[in-house]
Amino acid sequence: MAKKTAVIDLGSNSIRMIVFEKTSRYGFYTTCEYKRKVRLGENAYNNGKILQEEAMQRAQKALRFFKQCIFRHKCKKTLIIGTSALRDAPNSKEFIKRIKNELNLNIRCIDGKNESYLGGFAALNLLSSFKNATTLDIGGGSSELCLIKDNKIIDCISLDIGTVRLKELFYDKGKTNELDEFLKPILEQIPENFCNDNLIAIGGSLRAISNSIIQKNSYPLKNLHDFRYKLEDEKEYILKILNAQTDSLADFDIKKDRFDTIKEGALIFLKIAEKIKTKQIITSGVGIREGIFLQDLLRPAQHFPQNFNPSLKSLQDRFLYKDRKLKTPDFVSKLFNVLEVLHKLPSHYKNTLINAAKLCHIGEHLNFYSANEHSANFILGGLNYGFSHREKILIANIIRLDGKKINPYNAFKALLPPVEILAWLNFILALAKILSINEENITFAFANNTLYLYNEDKELDLPIDELRKISKPTTIALAINQKP
Amino acid sequence: MAKKTAVIDLGSNSIRMIVFEKTSRYGFYTTCEYKRKVRLGENAYNNGKILQEEAMQRAQKALRFFKQCIFRHKCKKTLIIGTSALRDAPNSKEFIKRIKNELNLNIRCIDGKNESYLGGFAALNLLSSFKNATTLDIGGGSSELCLIKDNKIIDCISLDIGTVRLKELFYDKGKTNELDEFLKPILEQIPENFCNDNLIAIGGSLRAISNSIIQKNSYPLKNLHDFRYKLEDEKEYILKILNAQTDSLADFDIKKDRFDTIKEGALIFLKIAEKIKTKQIITSGVGIREGIFLQDLLRPAQHFPQNFNPSLKSLQDRFLYKDRKLKTPDFVSKLFNVLEVLHKLPSHYKNTLINAAKLCHIGEHLNFYSANEHSANFILGGLNYGFSHREKILIANIIRLDGKKINPYNAFKALLPPVEILAWLNFILALAKILSINEENITFAFANNTLYLYNEDKELDLPIDELRKISKPTTIALAINQKP
Numbered sequence: 001m002a003k004k005t006a007v008i009d010l011g012s013n014s015i016r017m018i019v020f021e022k023t024s025r026y027g028f029y030t031t032c033e034y035k036r037k038v039r040l041g042e043n044a045y046n047n048g049k050i051l052q053e054e055a056m057q058r059a060q061k062a063l064r065f066f067k068q069c070i071f072r073h074k075c076k077k078t079l080i081i082g083t084s085a086l087r088d089a090p091n092s093k094e095f096i097k098r099i100k101n102e103l104n105l106n107i108r109c110i111d112g113k114n115e116s117y118l119g120g121f122a123a124l125n126l127l128s129s130f131k132n133a134t135t136l137d138i139g140g141g142s143s144e145l146c147l148i149k150d151n152k153i154i155d156c157i158s159l160d161i162g163t164v165r166l167k168e169l170f171y172d173k174g175k176t177n178e179l180d181e182f183l184k185p186i187l188e189q190i191p192e193n194f195c196n197d198n199l200i201a202i203g204g205s206l207r208a209i210s211n212s213i214i215q216k217n218s219y220p221l222k223n224l225h226d227f228r229y230k231l232e233d234e235k236e237y238i239l240k241i242l243n244a245q246t247d248s249l250a251d252f253d254i255k256k257d258r259f260d261t262i263k264e265g266a267l268i269f270l271k272i273a274e275k276i277k278t279k280q281i282i283t284s285g286v287g288i289r290e291g292i293f294l295q296d297l298l299r300p301a302q303h304f305p306q307n308f309n310p311s312l313k314s315l316q317d318r319f320l321y322k323d324r325k326l327k328t329p330d331f332v333s334k335l336f337n338v339l340e341v342l343h344k345l346p347s348h349y350k351n352t353l354i355n356a357a358k359l360c361h362i363g364e365h366l367n368f369y370s371a372n373e374h375s376a377n378f379i380l381g382g383l384n385y386g387f388s389h390r391e392k393i394l395i396a397n398i399i400r401l402d403g404k405k406i407n408p409y410n411a412f413k414a415l416l417p418p419v420e421i422l423a424w425l426n427f428i429l430a431l432a433k434i435l436s437i438n439e440e441n442i443t444f445a446f447a448n449n450t451l452y453l454y455n456e457d458k459e460l461d462l463p464i465d466e467l468r469k470i471s472k473p474t475t476i477a478l479a480i481n482q483k484p
Numbered sequence: 485m486a487k488k489t490a491v492i493d494l495g496s497n498s499i500r501m502i503v504f505e506k507t508s509r510y511g512f513y514t515t516c517e518y519k520r521k522v523r524l525g526e527n528a529y530n531n532g533k534i535l536q537e538e539a540m541q542r543a544q545k546a547l548r549f550f551k552q553c554i555f556r557h558k559c560k561k562t563l564i565i566g567t568s569a570l571r572d573a574p575n576s577k578e579f580i581k582r583i584k585n586e587l588n589l590n591i592r593c594i595d596g597k598n599e600s601y602l603g604g605f606a607a608l609n610l611l612s613s614f615k616n617a618t619t620l621d622i623g624g625g626s627s628e629l630c631l632i633k634d635n636k637i638i639d640c641i642s643l644d645i646g647t648v649r650l651k652e653l654f655y656d657k658g659k660t661n662e663l664d665e666f667l668k669p670i671l672e673q674i675p676e677n678f679c680n681d682n683l684i685a686i687g688g689s690l691r692a693i694s695n696s697i698i699q700k701n702s703y704p705l706k707n708l709h710d711f712r713y714k715l716e717d718e719k720e721y722i723l724k725i726l727n728a729q730t731d732s733l734a735d736f737d738i739k740k741d742r743f744d745t746i747k748e749g750a751l752i753f754l755k756i757a758e759k760i761k762t763k764q765i766i767t768s769g770v771g772i773r774e775g776i777f778l779q780d781l782l783r784p785a786q787h788f789p790q791n792f793n794p795s796l797k798s799l800q801d802r803f804l805y806k807d808r809k810l811k812t813p814d815f816v817s818k819l820f821n822v823l824e825v826l827h828k829l830p831s832h833y834k835n836t837l838i839n840a841a842k843l844c845h846i847g848e849h850l851n852f853y854s855a856n857e858h859s860a861n862f863i864l865g866g867l868n869y870g871f872s873h874r875e876k877i878l879i880a881n882i883i884r885l886d887g888k889k890i891n892p893y894n895a896f897k898a899l900l901p902p903v904e905i906l907a908w909l910n911f912i913l914a915l916a917k918i919l920s921i922n923e924e925n926i927t928f929a930f931a932n933n934t935l936y937l938y939n940e941d942k943e944l945d946l947p948i949d950e951l952r953k954i955s956k957p958t959t960i961a962l963a964i965n966q967k968p
Contacts, residue, residue, distance in 0.1 A: 032852045034921075037949060065922055065945050072808060222854075257949060318849065324556060365802065366866045368516050370706075374865050381858050382850045437518075438549055461549050465521060465741060 004031065005296065006075040007289040008066055010107065012041030012085035012140030012164045013204070013261065015059060017066045018289045019073050023317035027310055028297065029382070034069060036062035037257060041085035041141050045168045049088040056095050060102060067103055079292050082109040084141025084162060112142055112158020118291030119284075120146025120153050123200045125294055125304060126286045128226055128388040133198035134276055137287055138205045138268050140164035140261070145272070147194050155193070159186050161268055163205055163261035171264060179267070187275050199231075199278040202287040205265025208258045209238060210283040215253040220411050221380070221389050225285030228389075231278055235270070242266040285384070311385040312355060315378065319362035327440050328357035331432035338444040339451070342474065343424045356395045356429050359383070376400035390415050398422065403430025403470035423473035430470045434463065447484040450477040488515065489780065490559040491773040492550055494591065496525030496569035496624030496648045497688070497745065499543060501550045502773045503557050510788055511797035512781065513866070518553060520546035521741060525569035525625050529652045533572040540579050544586060551587055563776050566593040568625025568646060596626055596642020602775030603768075604630025604637050607684045609778055609788060610770045612710055612872040617682035618760055621771055622689050622752050624648035624745070629756070631678050639677070643670050645752055647689055647745035655748060663751070671759050683715075683762040686771040689749025692742045693722060694767040699737040704895050705864070705873050709769030712873075715762055719754070726750040769868070795869040796839060799862065803846035811924050812841035815916035822928040823935070826958065827908045840879045840913050843867070860884035874899050882906065887914025887954040907957035914954045918947065931968040934961040 008017045015038045019031040038058045044051055063080075070078055086092045086109050096107045110118075119137040123146075135146040141162040147155040161183065170179050201210060210227050213219075213234050219227070241252050242263055249259050273281075295302070304310065332353040336345075363374025376396040383392050393412045403426060406419055416422060435442055435453070439460055445452040453460060459481055467478060492501040499522045503515040522542045528535055547564075554562055570576045570593050580591045594602075603621040607630075619630040625646040631639040645667065654663050685694060694711050697703075697718050703711070725736050726747055733743050757765075779786070788794065816837040820829075847858025860880040867876050877896045887910060890903055900906060919926060919937070923944055929936040937944060943965055951962060 030852050032848065036947065061945065068922060256953075364516065366862055367868070368514050370865065374861075377858075377861055377865075378850055381847075381854065381861075384851070438552060461545065461552075463520065469740075 004073055004075040005077040005079065005293055006066070006070045006073070007292045008063070008078070008080040009288055009292075010038075010040055010059060010080070010082040010086055012044075012083070012142075012162055013037065013039055014140075015040065015062045015066070016289065017069065018293070019069070019075060020293050022297070023314045026297065026304055026308060027313035027317045028293075029311070029314045029318070029384075031073065032069075034066065036065065038062050039140070039164065041088075041162075041164050043168070044085060044089060045141075045165050048090065050091050051085065051089045051095055056098070059095075060099060063099060063103055063105055067105060077296075078105070079296065080105055080107045081288070081292060082107050083115050083288070084112070084139055084158075084160075087111060088141060112144060113156045115142070115288060116144035116146045116156035116158050117153060118288045118295070119144055119202045120148055120156065120200075120291075122286040122288070122290035122294060123202065123284045124148055124151065124153065125298075126225075126290060126310075126385040127200065127282060127284060128386055128391065130198055130200070130282060132196060133200045133282065134194050134196040134278075135200040135202055135284070136206070136269070136272055137202035138163060138265050139203055143268055143272070144202075145190060145194055145276075147196070148200075155191065157189065157191070157194070159189060161186050163264040163268070166264040166267070167261055183271055187271060190272070190275055195276045197277075197279045198282055199273055199276065199280070200282045200284050201269075202284045203265075204258065205262060206269060207283060207285070208254055208262055209241065209266060209269065210281070212241065212253045213237065220415065221393060223285075223380075223384075223389065223392075224283050225384055226387070226389055227283040229281050231273055231281055234281075238266055238270060242270070309355075309386045311383050311387070312358060315359060315362055315382055319365040319378065326361065326436045327442075328360060328429075328432050328436040329354045331435050331442065331444075332357045332428050334442075334444050335428045335432055335451075338446045339424075339428070341446065342476070345421060345424060349421070349425060352391060352394055352398075353425060353428055355391075356398050356425075357432060359395065360399045360429065360433055372400055372402035394425075398425045398429050401426040401430070401471075402433075403427070405471045420473065423471070427470060427473050431467070434466050434470070438462070445484045449475065450479050450484070452479045452482055452484045454481050454483055488557055488559040489561040489563065489777055490550070490554045490557070491776050492547070492562070492564040493772055493776075494522075494524055494543060494564070494566045494570060496528075496567070496626075496646055497521065497523055498624075499524065499546045499550070500773065501553065502777070503553070503559060504777050506781070507798045507801035510781065510792060511794055511801045512777075513795070513798045513802070513868075515557065516553075518550065520549065522546050523624075523648065525572075525646075525648050527652070528569060528573060529625075529649050532574065534575050535569065535573045535579055540582070543579075544583060547583060547587055547589055551589060561780075562589070563780065564589055564591045565772070565776060566591050567599050567772070568596070568623055568642075568644075571595060572625060596628060597640045599626070599772060600628035600630045600640035600642050601637060602772045602779070603628055603686045604632055604640065604684075604775075606770040606772070606774035606778060607686065607768045608632055608635065608637065609782075610709075610774060610794075610869040611684065611766060611768060612870055612875065614682055614684070614766060616680060617684045617766065618678050618680040618762075619684040619686055619768070620690070620753070620756055621686035622647060622749050623687055627752055627756070628686075629674060629678055629760075631680070632684075639675065641673065641675070641678070643673060645670050647748040647752070650748040650751070651745055667755055671755060674756070674759055679760045681761075681763045682766055683757055683760065683764070684766045684768050685753075686768045687749075688742065689746060690753060691767060691769070692738055692746055693725065693750060693753065694765070696725065696737045697721065704899065705877060707769075707864075707868075707873065707876075708767050709868055710871070710873055711767040713765050715757055715765055718765075722750055722754060726754070793839075793870045795867050795871070796842060799843060799846055799866055803849040803862065810845065810920045812844060812913075812916050812920040813838045815919050815926065816841045816912050818926075818928050819912045819916055822930045823908075823912070825930065826960070829905060829908060833905070833909060836875060836878055836882075837909060837912055839875075840882050840909075841916060843879065844883045844913065844917055856884055856886035878909075882909045882913050885910040885914070885955075886917075887911070889955045904957065907955070911954060911957050915951070918950050918954070922946070929968045933959065934963050934968070936963045936966055936968045938965050938967055 005020045016035045018033045021031045022028045040055050040059045042055045120135045123135050133148050137144040139162045143159045336350045362378050363371040366374045376399045379396040393415050489504045500519045502517045505515045506512045524539050524543045526539045604619045607619050617632050621628040623646045627643045820834045846862050847855040850858045860883045863880040877899050
């Protein structure tokens, strides 16, 4: 597969392009994203769904701009898909031909089921574990739902309700009183088995609502992807957005370019969430574009290798020396096991430690001094996919600690485990990090409250001063080059 | 020159190794640093300066460890130098031979003048501009002073006073009352022309004192290199360190491994600072090791090309796409010029803008989303050499703003220019950044309070929505694709 791939989707509301860069077979990250609010579907819903000439010209201009970007970014592959506005339009073939002739770009029009599948596929592969959920992607022309059970995509549907469509047919005409009647039969198309405790929120409108909640609650991590909230806690607030005057939407931290469709989005959201009896909302920063990219990337298996995380791998690819394999992950694992009698931590913390060990050196690529701080910042800013916010914050936090005493003040305290647990993870990682600077084979043993570190075949050369500095979770002696 | 170079220096107190990595002809950064507190000079000062067997064994063990690191880091070149303890010792040749035989490492013993020159050379090339200064590098066995006038090294001297030497000869023996008498003739060796308003502080003891002051004053930037303070303001505090009980040194944020020599360091510092009538202290994070590396790197000219900054270049090398040259630096420069009638800013702000434009995209290598935040953090963490703290913070700050409104609360406020100036720099950079996404040739003109942007040969394709969002420093209209 090409190193850089551009994916463009033409929605009713905006045209967006993402450039993905592969850093290894399955490791990748987003190099850039451009959006042009073209509103391809403008005035189509009142005109037999025919794409209007002005809208097509705007779309063509945007695509010309994207083509230049693709050229400048040296993308080796370009995938362009058209969704609702295009598939509804009687003159879509004409438009697709025109773009082919004028810009030599190939647009593939996909049906609603496929669109739904792609959103579900992206969420399934790039969110942290959820097992069961129904995704909801609210677009300008349509809304897609995808049912996921036991980590498998079970069913996909597409509904003919979208923000631009509702805006033009009802809000712009002051006919909002007719909305309920219009929505009722459409909502009834949702099968009973789509009911789900978890709703995965995809698309700009739902992201804007999640962002608004993050701001209101002063939630400490400013990441949308994988942000979760209980609908019960926020329903009243979302209703306030729905009923707000347009000019007061800024008070809800809604961005200006979202003012004209956020109410429509909130309405569709609440109606569908109620219909499928949702309890928890899981925000997804990924959707149809990531789905398209992943389908291509994951050929033929259509899933990542087991225990593989594309963000973690891509951070390693970008920021670690490829030829310098340190034993830190191996050492944290062994230390966790040998000290289990003492710390008694659940085994998932071992995975946390292993992931932290894999990433604790990435900040050195910026600066060796305070590298622990840089590594932690890189993780908060760049470990995007497949980790819950709590996991991500915990990994960043123990790397930042770097064996130092735990400061009781921490902006992320509410999302972190108790200090006793942090103290153990901090100790194990810091110890493993120092041990791995110079040694590759260490035997660990624990007896009589003493941790023994030795190698049967040689004397370990370890910096005693630095080992002594590590803050300990409890009284525990270190015996170096001694067997129990 | 080799891509990775290891530089080791054997001091009386510790042996340190830095690995430098070149990212282009003159761009470089520090890949790692290791320190072992070997105390090679231990007990030598009471034994005819003869290196003691135990100390030599410790040094050999440390060098074996460093050799393994050199191997693991795949360094192509290794430069090892011995300073005071080695050059004073009658048995140094024996030790050097032993290391050659046992480890196949070549130690070059350098004289005091050369040691002084190397510290001065590093400071001259890697600190922000100072023109005139005297460097002071306090080591374990000796202290070096280097006189710099009009950015040229004029004279170098080395004095036989160092922290370990004073400790063993006076402090350990409770003979501190004899110190003044001992120091007097040595201080008189400092020539009159070494007197200087600026003292550049090199070496671990002086860095520890600067760090202590940074903590005490809650100085917002936790960078030692290029941290400056007025001696008058801090003299009393340094005297407190000098007179503190050893076990209360932690209250001064002095690290444990520095407890045993910090008083000696503070004493030498104050005596010499007084002797050369210093007013301002400029902390240097670089010294003899960087000097050795730079002598090799800068052959044959022995200076960087004009207007070249090795840190800035290395950040570009590491984090920007090499094949994607954006016009942002060119556009900020043109915008600054064309708007000069309005903003009336001193021309040094144009350089700030150009540097910010060169670095504003580096954070995209971590994550395209919030890339401005990442770029700003990269600059605070990685733009080490040649920039004053104020310049560095200003560059990071306008990149972080990214065209948004200026938040009056800012941790760095005391080190930033007034909001009116920030508002202009913010506007110009954000505008240039958006313009450069898609355009390479733009003509700028200003008339009737309107900024005209056009290209004689084609229509500019610019995202109007995004341009409108940029926060403006004053009422000013944008006319796109129009000539005045």
